[in-house]
Each structure stands twice: as structure tokens, then as C-alpha cells.
Amino acid sequence: xxxxxxxxxxxxxxxxxxxxxxxxxxxxxxxxxxxxxxxxxxxxxxxxxxxxxxxxxxxxxxxxxxxxxxxxxxxxxxxxxxxxxxxxxxxxxxxxxxxxxxxxxxxxxxxxxxxxxxxxxxxxxxxxxxxxxxxxxxxxxxxxxxxxxxxxxxxxxxxxxxxxxxxxxxxxxxxxxxxxxxxxxxxxxxxxxxxxxxxxxxxxxxxxxxxxxxxxxxxxxxxxxxxxxxxxxxxxxxxxxxxxxxxxxxxxxxxxxxxxxxxxxxxxxxxxxxxxxxxxxxxxxxxxxxxxxxxxxxxxxxxxxxxxxxxxxxxxxxxxxxxxxxxxxxxxxxxxxxxxxxxxxxxxxxxxxxxxxxxxxxxxxxxxxxxxxxxxxxxxxxxxx
Amino acid sequence: xxxxxxxxxxxxxxxxxxxxxxxxxxxxxxxxxxxxxxxxxxxxxxxxxxxxxxxxxxxxxxxxxxxxxxxxxxxxxxxxxxxxxxxxxxxxxxxxxxxxxxxxxxxxxxxxxxxxxxxxxxxxxxxxxxxxxxxxxxxxxxxxxxxxxxxxxxxxxxxxxxxxxxxxxxxxxxxxxxxxxxxxxxxxxxxxxxxxxxxxxxxxxxxxxxxxxxxxxxxxxxxxxxxxxxxxxxxxxxxxxxxxxxxxxxxxxxxxxxxxxxxxxxxxxxxxxxxxxxxxxxxxxxxxxxxxxxxxxxxxxxxxxxxxxxxxxxxxxxxxxxxxxxxxxxxxxxxxxxxxxxxxxxxxxxxxxxxxxx
Numbered sequence: 001x002x003x004x005x006x007x008x009x010x011x012x013x014x015x016x017x018x019x020x021x022x023x024x025x026x027x028x029x030x031x032x033x034x035x036x037x038x039x040x041x042x043x044x045x046x047x048x049x050x051x052x053x054x055x056x057x058x059x060x061x062x063x064x065x066x067x068x069x070x071x072x073x074x075x076x077x078x079x080x081x082x083x084x085x086x087x088x089x090x091x092x093x094x095x096x097x098x099x100x101x102x103x104x105x106x107x108x109x110x111x112x113x114x115x116x117x118x119x120x121x122x123x124x125x126x127x128x129x130x131x132x133x134x135x136x137x138x139x140x141x142x143x144x145x146x147x148x149x150x151x152x153x154x155x156x157x158x159x160x161x162x163x164x165x166x167x168x169x170x171x172x173x174x175x176x177x178x179x180x181x182x183x184x185x186x187x188x189x190x191x192x193x194x195x196x197x198x199x200x201x202x203x204x205x206x207x208x209x210x211x212x213x214x215x216x217x218x219x220x221x222x223x224x225x226x227x228x229x230x231x232x233x234x235x236x237x238x239x240x241x242x243x244x245x246x247x248x249x250x251x252x253x254x255x256x257x258x259x260x261x262x263x264x265x266x267x268x269x270x271x272x273x274x275x276x277x278x279x280x281x282x283x284x285x286x287x288x289x290x291x292x293x294x295x296x297x298x299x300x301x302x303x304x305x306x307x308x309x310x311x312x313x314x315x316x317x318x319x320x321x322x323x324x325x326x327x328x329x330x331x332x333x334x335x336x337x338x339x340x341x342x343x344x345x346x347x348x349x350x351x352x353x354x355x356x357x358x359x360x361x362x363x364x365x366x367x368x369x370x371x372x373x374x375x376x377x378x379x380x381x382x383x384x385x
Numbered sequence: 386x387x388x389x390x391x392x393x394x395x396x397x398x399x400x401x402x403x404x405x406x407x408x409x410x411x412x413x414x415x416x417x418x419x420x421x422x423x424x425x426x427x428x429x430x431x432x433x434x435x436x437x438x439x440x441x442x443x444x445x446x447x448x449x450x451x452x453x454x455x456x457x458x459x460x461x462x463x464x465x466x467x468x469x470x471x472x473x474x475x476x477x478x479x480x481x482x483x484x485x486x487x488x489x490x491x492x493x494x495x496x497x498x499x500x501x502x503x504x505x506x507x508x509x510x511x512x513x514x515x516x517x518x519x520x521x522x523x524x525x526x527x528x529x530x531x532x533x534x535x536x537x538x539x540x541x542x543x544x545x546x547x548x549x550x551x552x553x554x555x556x557x558x559x560x561x562x563x564x565x566x567x568x569x570x571x572x573x574x575x576x577x578x579x580x581x582x583x584x585x586x587x588x589x590x591x592x593x594x595x596x597x598x599x600x601x602x603x604x605x606x607x608x609x610x611x612x613x614x615x616x617x618x619x620x621x622x623x624x625x626x627x628x629x630x631x632x633x634x635x636x637x638x639x640x641x642x643x644x645x646x647x648x649x650x651x652x653x654x655x656x657x658x659x660x661x662x663x664x665x666x667x668x669x670x671x672x673x674x675x676x677x678x679x680x681x682x683x684x685x686x687x688x689x690x691x692x693x694x695x696x697x698x699x700x701x702x703x704x705x706x707x708x709x710x711x712x713x714x715x716x717x718x719x720x721x722x723x724x725x726x727x728x729x730x731x732x733x734x735x736x737x738x739x740x741x742x743x
Contacts, residue, residue, distance in 0.1 A: 038454055045449025048442070062446075063439050 003319045004365045008205075008297055009154055009182060009356035010323055014248070015207035021251035022209065025244035033241050034232060043243050050250035057257045058199070059190040060216050066233040067214050067246050071181035071202025072104035074215035075148075077237065078177045078198040079108045081223030082146045083118055089222065092145035094119045098131045098160075100338040102179055104200075105148050123149070127342055128290035129156050133164040140168070146175045151194075152183035155325040155338045155354060156289030157298030159183065166195025175221055181205055181213075186264070186296050188257060197221045201253075203245070207359070208252030212245035263359045267297045270366050271357055275299050277370050282377055288339065288352065297357040300325070302344055306351030306380050314376045320369050323354045387553075393417040394508045394553060395501035397493060398455065400443030402575050403512030405451075406564045407555040409571045411510055412451055419504060420448040420455035423497055425464040425488075426586040447573060458500050460492060467491035469586060469599075476596055476603040476624045479649040480723030480742055484586075490543040498551060510553040513537045515734075517549055517557070525549035527675045527734040532560035539692045542727045542737035546677045596624050607652035609636065612645065612661060620654045623647050629662055629719030643718070663716030669726045672707045672738030679703035686728040686735060688713070690720055696729055709738065 005013075025046060031039030033047045048062065055062040068074045079095070086092040097109050099122040113120035123131050123139055131149050140147070147169050152159045162178050169176040177198035180189055185206035191199055199216040203209055217223060217236065229238025256263075279285055284304035303311075308324040315322050325336045335349035355369070388394060396408040398420040412418045422444050441457055448455030468487045475482030498509050514530035515538045524546055530536040544552065556564055568575045587595045597604045604622030611617050617636050620626065625633070630644045634656060643662050646655040672679070680703055687696035688711055698714040711726060720740060727737030 036456065041445070041449065041455060044445060045452075048446040048449060052446070063442060 003316070003321055004369065005321045006355045006357065006361065006365070006369060007321045007323050008185075008358035008361075009157075009295075009354065011204045011210065012185070012207045012358060014204075014209055015252060015255060017255065018208055018248045018252045022244040022248040025247050029243070033243060034230065043241075046243055046247050047241050050246045053250040053254050054201075054214055057188070057253060058216055059192045061219060063234060064191075064217055064219055065214055066217060066236045067212065067241060067249070068237060069211055069242070070213040071102075071179065071200050071205070072213075074181075074200035074202070074213045075102065075104040075177075075179055076108050077215055077223065077226050078200060078217075079105060079146065079148060080112065080226050081236070082175055082177070082198070082221070083112050083116070084224035085222040086145035087116075087118075088224065090145075092143045093117075094121070094141050094144040095146045095148070096121055096123060096136070096139055096141075096144055097148040098123050098125055098150065099341050100125055100129050100153060100155075101148060101150050102154055102181065105150065105177075105179055109148070119143070123147075125341060128293070129153050129158040129338065129342055130290060130293070131160050131165065133161055133168055136165050137168050140172055140174060144172075144174050146177060148177040148179070150182075151178045151180040151189070151199075152187075152295050152298075153289065153338065154182050155336060155352075156300050156342075157182075157294035158289040159187075159293045159295065162194050162196060169197075170195050182295060182298075184253075185256060186260075188260060191216050191218065198223075203249035203252055206252050206256045209245045209248045212242060212249045214249065259359070264296050266359065267357050267361065270361060270363060271297060271299050273363075274355060274357075274366050274370070278373065281370070281374050286348070288342070288344075295356075298354070299356070300352065300354045302339065302348045303351040303353065303377055303381075304348050306377055307383075308350055308352045310383070311351070311353060311376060311380050314379060315372070318372050318376060320372065323356075324352045325354050388416065388508045390415055391417060392508060393419065393504070393506040394510050395419050395421050395497070395504065395506040396510045397497060397512075398422050398444040398448065399512070400440040400447065401512065402568050402573070403514075403556060403561075403564060404444075405447045405512070405573045406559075406567045406571065407510055407512040408447070408453060409451055409567070409573060410555040411553070412453060417506075418451070418453045419506060420444060420451075420453050421497065421501070422455070422457045423460040423464070423492065424457050425460055425492070426469075443574070450573060451571075456504075458497070460496050463496050464488070464492055464586075473596070473599045475723050477600045478742070479603075479623060479647045481627045481721045482723040483725055483739075485540050486543055486725055486739075489540055494544060494548045494552070498548070508551055508553055510555055512556055513541060513554050514556055514559075514561070515541050515554050516732075517552060517554060519550075524676050529729070529732045529734065530556075531558050532562075535561050538729075538734040539689060539725065539727050539737075542675065542725065542734055543673050544675070545673065546675075549675070593622070593625055596622070600624070602652075605652055607654065609634065609654045609656055611642070612655065612657040617642070617656055623649065623652060623654060626654055627719070627721050629721070659718065662718040664718075664720050665713050665716040667711055667713075667720050667726075668704075668741040669709050669711060669738040670707065670741050672703075672709050672736060674736040675734060676736075679706050679709075684730075684735075686730055689727045689729065690717060690740065691724055694719075701728055707738065 029042045031043035033044035051062045051065050054065045109120050112118040149160050166176045175197040178196050179200045181202045184201045197218040202213040225236050227238045286302050288300045335346050339349035394416045398404045445455050468484045472482050472484040501509050514535040516528040519525045603624035609618045609620050626644045640658050642656040645657045645661050683700050683702040686701050688699045689696045700712045702710050722740050722742035725737050726740050728735040
């Protein structure tokens with residue numbers, strides 16, 4: 001298959017250096033990290049080294065990092081864990097989130113409201129999907145225990161002012177969780193300058209393996225475990241640790257930091273060129289999300305009067321893998337709730353396209369994409385009328 | 386003590402830089418090194434430093450870096466019996482106990498050493514700053530660290546000849562600064578744990594809070610009187626005070642007042658001016674002589690009555706094999722029953738014991 005992959009926000013290929021770093025932990029160093037003997041100790045050593053790699057780059061203590069099975073699980077643990085701990089310890093009952101969170105946050109919060117009687121409310125966002133710190137200030141209540149605002153949005157790439165929001169939450173003694181699954185692939189993250197108490201990561205967004213994520217839990221933050229059982233991961237998550245995947249996550253995360261400048265300098269001009277060309281070449285097109293405060297690899301658009309899903313299918317047939325917004329939509333005729341929230345009418349919101357670049361994307365890839373995209377959009381618009 | 390090449394050595398690891406470097410040095414010297422940590426205390430809700438899960442985590446991680454085995458041995462009951470109960474009883478009886486001495490004597494160089502043997506190791510190494518020397522014929526000698534600031538012989542005077550013959554201090558000839566540098570060279574974390582000689586089982590809280598729970602009578606408010614019997618206020622609990630203490634009395638007086646005595650029976654603190662405080666002679670019990678033998682005649686020696694106090698000249702007379710009387714050249718104001726008095730001649734630690742209550 002010679003198709004060109006332009007959907008790095010959905011997932012990324014595992015870097016070969018990462019595969020190599022994982023290799024010893026399948027068959028050679030296979031012990032259970034909880035075992036007392038040398039086999040276990042060697043596996044545990046790999047686990048703890050990985051933990052320290054993440055902790056080091058995040059500005060956290062090793063004991064503040066726990067490994068999970070994915071970003072969604074990290075979000076679940078952060079939100080449900082905080083909710084159930086709050087319920088156990090106090091009367092705090094209110095959680096406040098942005099309305100355009102990833103479903104892992106949104107549906108988790110909804111479930112807490114629907115099944116467990118928590119009080120959920122939503123922060124307003126501006127037309128770029130940004131949450132303003134002033135609005136957080138205004139919407140915090142006496143009984144708020146958690147605010148969750150994503151660091152960068154997966155559909156529209158917009159980056160939120162997390163540090164300021166965190167400052168406000170900190171003053172009130174309220175936990176702030178941020179889903180950094182997207183931004184973790186691109187920006188150096190420092191939990192202290194971000195003022196966050198909880199931060200979710202998923203490895204497969206940054207050339208790590210699927211099936212492994214991490215949650216930063218600031219020490220002193222009370223979370224009830226969601227996966228109960230043994231006392232692995234400081235009692236925050238039962239289950240035998242997936243050592244090979246964890247080692248892979250650490251190796252991949254290290255590469256994100258080490259190669260950050262190189263990757264950014266490569267991707268950013270390509271993305272800017274792509275955005276400029278699309279907005280110029282294609283009539284009735286708009287960029288969604290913030291023009292500057294956005295993920296470096298992220299370009300997202302709406303085209304008026306276009307069936308986005310059909311466009312993605314045609315592009316795929318032509319050899320280009322893109323998305324309409326998130327990886328999770330399959331022929332759903334409803335417009336994206338994110339775009340609806342930002343005020344796009346259905347005639348615009350249905351025609352969404354997300355193009356996300358990777359470290360190996362070339363200028364030729366972008367040029368050949370730009371050569372076919374106008375024709376494909378024209379084709380879809382013709383079919384529609 | 387220099388064990389034979391390749392000998393199996395247990396290193397007591399705390400996760401701190403000292404014991405980590407000690408382990409690294411031994412490994413470099415070709416010994417078969419095994420890291421061990423004692424689980425001494427678990428009090429859910431308090432974050433005690435010593436042997437707490439995060440200290441364990443750190444020690445395990447370092448053992449992983451050094452690629453040496455690491456085991457945690459449960460010693461909670463033993464520690465409670467040998468260290469915590471005497472600590473509580475000491476305060477209940479009005480003295481200021483030093484639990485680290487009991488810990489070294491009955492836990493580390495007893496319980497741990499026994500378990501080291503079970504693992505096939507004849508030697509125990511620790512990250513203490515002290516030296517052991519032995520000449521061909523003579524007994525083992527305990528000497529101060531080359532780093533005067535870090536010297537820990539005050540806590541090690543309890544070691545017997547038998548224990549010394551099985552003990553290694555890999556940091557013997559190093560200063561703290563050199564240890565930190567070695568840690569960097571070995572690529573070990575250099576973060577310092579809180580001083581391991583603090584009361585590990587009291588945790589982040591205050592020892593007074595611990596005593597309020599464990600020995601309520603030692604933390605019962607009572608009167609403060611002066612030497613004339615005049616009432617001078619109220620104290621929050623006798624355990625809060627040591628002999629010679631001036632701070633925190635909460636008395637306004639034209640002349641500074643000091644704790645002179647504690648009257649346990651009446652839960653009363655007796656205060657007075659500094660001139661009543663000096664004490665030139667005192668007795669020491671439970672004495673351990675490093676050489677294994679009490680000197681037949683009075684000997685001149687420097688004595689140290691607290692870990693961080695200065696050595697002062699004295700004459701020590703053994704009244705029997707484990708009791709001495711000490712005549713100081715000039716009186717000291719803060720001789721505190723329950724603390725150790727440790728005897729030195731130059732760099733040699735001769736032994737020591739526990740200051741007796743009058």
C-alpha cells in the first residue's frame with residue numbers, strides 16, 4: 001500500500017528505536033515486577049526506569065506517575081477516581097469540564113452525572129474552542145472537586161491556557177485534570193508550570209505502542225482506584241504491569257523530548273503551508289480551531305456543503321488517509337458536537353476534514369495531497385447537489 | 386574489616402545516597418552484594434520516612450541500576466518491641482530516650498545480621514560515616530569518620546567486637562562531598578533523604594503528637610515552678626522539655642530561666658537560672674566498651690553527651706563492667722538522662738552508654 005498517512009492525531013507508527021527498546025521485555029526479561037526474585041526484580045527495574053523517564057521530563061516525582069492501558073483509561077481513572085474519593089471524604093459533588101472534551105472525559109463525566117448523581121456543568125468556550133480562565137473562576141463552586149480541561153483538542157487542535165486555569169483551581173484547592181494525549185506528542189509538558197494535579201498521556205500518539213498510557217497524579221491528590229486488585233502502581237491501579245509496552249512508552253516519550261526541536265522545525269512549516277494553500281485554493285473553506293494556539297502538526301477545516309465522511313472515503317480511495325475530526329467517527333451523519341459547540345451550522349460542520357502531520361511527512365506528501373484535494377471536494381459538492 | 390574477595394555482603398539500603406554509594410563501591414570491589422531493607426514501621430496515615438514505600442521504591446530502583454538483588458525484610462514486630470516500646474516508656478519515665486541506639490543494637494546489628502547469615506552472607510555493610518580498624522593481634526577499633534561533620538560513631542558505640550568483625554563501612558575514608566561525587570560517577574540519584582538519624586517512626590508529625598497517642602501521661606499539662614516553689618506557669622507536657630532547655634517555657638522573667646529538673650511524680654517542671662544547671666559528675670549505664678573490656682583504672686577521655694554536641698574532657702571510672710561515673714573537667718548544663726554519653730580518645734571511640742536519671 002502506497003497510501004500517504006496524514007492522520008497522526010489518530011495514531012502513529014511505532015518508531016523502530018521504540019520497538020527495539022521493548023524487545024528484551026517479551027522473552028528475556030519476562031518476570032512479574034511484583035515477584036520477589038531476580039526475574040521479578042529485573043522486570044521491576046525496567047518498570048521503574050521507565051517511570052523515571054516520564055517523571056523526569058514532566059517535572060514530576062517518580063511516585064507521581066502511574067502506567068495505565070491507554071489515554072482513555074488515564075482519563076477515566078483521573079475523573080472517576082477523583083469523584084469517588086471526593087464522595088468518600090467530603091460533600092464535594094460538582095465537576096466542571098469543557099464541553100468539547102475527548103469522549104473519554106465527556107462520557108465519563110456524563111456517566112458520573114447519570115448513574116452516580118454527581119453534578120456536572122460545562123464551561124463556555126470561544127469560537128476557537130478555548131476555555132477562558134475568567135470563566136473557570138466564575139463557574140467554580142464551593143462543592144467543586146474537579147475541573148477537567150484538555151490541553152489540546154483532538155479535533156480542532158486548539159491549545160488551552162492550562163497554566164492560568166490551574167492557577168485558579170490551585171487557589172481554591174480544587175483539582176485540575178488535563179487530557180494531554182494530543183499535546184504530549186508535541187509539546188514539552190511540565191506539570192508544575194501547567195499547575196495541574198492530574199495529566200493523561202497515551203503512548204501511541206507519539207510513536208509508542210498502543211495499549212499503554214500514563215497518568216500523572218500530583219502527590220496528595222486523592223483518587224480511588226478504578227481497577228481494584230493488587231497494590232501495583234502505588235495502589236492506584238491493580239494488574240501486572242505491561243513491562244514491554246511501558247518500556248516502549250518511555251523510549252518514545254524520551255524521543256519526543258530529545259527530537260522536539262527537530263520535529264517541530266520540520267512539521268510546522270509544512271502545516272502552515274498546507275493551511276495557507278487549502279484556504280486559498282478551496283472556496284467556502286475555513287480553518288477550525290485557533291490559528292496560532294494550536295498543535296504544531298494539526299490542520300483542521302470545514303468546507304461548506306460537503307459530506308465530510310464521503311470526502312474522507314474518496315480521499316482514501318485516492319491514496320490519502322485523513323479524518324473528519326476524530327478517529328472515532330464511522331459514517332455518523334450527525335455533525336461533530338465539537339463543531340456544533342463552536343457555532344458552526346450543520347451545512348459547514350458536516351464538511352469537516354482533519355489533516356495531521358507526522359515526523360516523517362514530506363513536502364512531496366503535502367504537495368501531492370494539495371494536488372488532489374480541490375478536485376475531491378469539488379466532486380463531493382457536485383454529488384451532493 | 387576487609388572480607389575475602391568475592392564474599393557475599395549484605396548492604397543495608399535506605400534509598401539514600403550514602404548506602405547507595407556504599408553498595409556501588411562494594412560491587413566495584415568484586416563482592417557479591419545483596420541489598421536489604423528492613424520494614425520497620427507501618428502506621429497507616431502517617432508518611433514516615435524510614436522504610437516507607439517510597440524509600441523502598443528508591444532503594445529498589447538503585448539496586449536495579451546496580452544490578453544487585455534487593456530484598457525487604459519485615460521487622461515490624463521486632464522494631465516495635467525493641468525500639469518503640471522503650472522509646473514510649475522512656476518518655477513516660479521522664480527521660481529523653483534515643484531510639485536510634487536501640488535500633489542499631491537490636492535491629493540492624495542483630496536482627497538484620499542474623500538474616501544476612503541466612504542468606505549466606507557473613508558481612509553487613511552500611512552507609513555510616515565511621516571507620517573500623519583491626520591490627521593483627523589487637524581488638525577491632527572504632528574510629529571517627531574522616532568527615533568530622535558526618536561522623537556517626539555516636540550511634541555506633543553499641544557495637545561489640547563480634548559485630549565489628551562482621552561489619553563493613555565502605556564510606557570509612559570518604560567525606561560526604563566525595564560520596565556525592567561518587568554517586569554522580571556511578572550515575573546514581575544524589576537526592577538526599579531526610580537525615581536517617583531522625584525519628585523515622587514518628588514521620589512527618591511531631592514526636593509530641595506521637596507521644597500524645599502513645600504515652601498520654603508524658604504529654605499532660607502541669608505546673609511550672611521555680612526552685613523556691615513559686616508557681617511560674619503551666620507546661621503542655623513534660624516530654625516537651627529536656628534538661629537545660631530555655632526555649633518554649635513561655636515565662637516572662639527578668640533573668641533567663643532554664644529547665645533544671647522534671648518532677649515526674651507531680652508532673653511538674655522545675656525551672657531556675659543558669660547557675661543551678663551545671664553538673665560536673667554523672668553516671669552512665671548499659672555501657673559498651675568497644676574493646677570488650679572496661680578499663681581497670683580511671684581514664685582521661687573526651688565525652689560527647691548528644692549527637693551534635695562538642696566533646697568535652699573528663700575522667701571516666703568504670704564502676705563495674707557496664708557502668709561508669711564521669712567527672713567532667715568543667716560542668717555541662719544539658720546532661721540529659723536517656724541520651725548517650727560516648728567516650729573518645731582522639732579519633733578512637735572507646736564506647737559509651739546511657740546517661741542515668743538521678
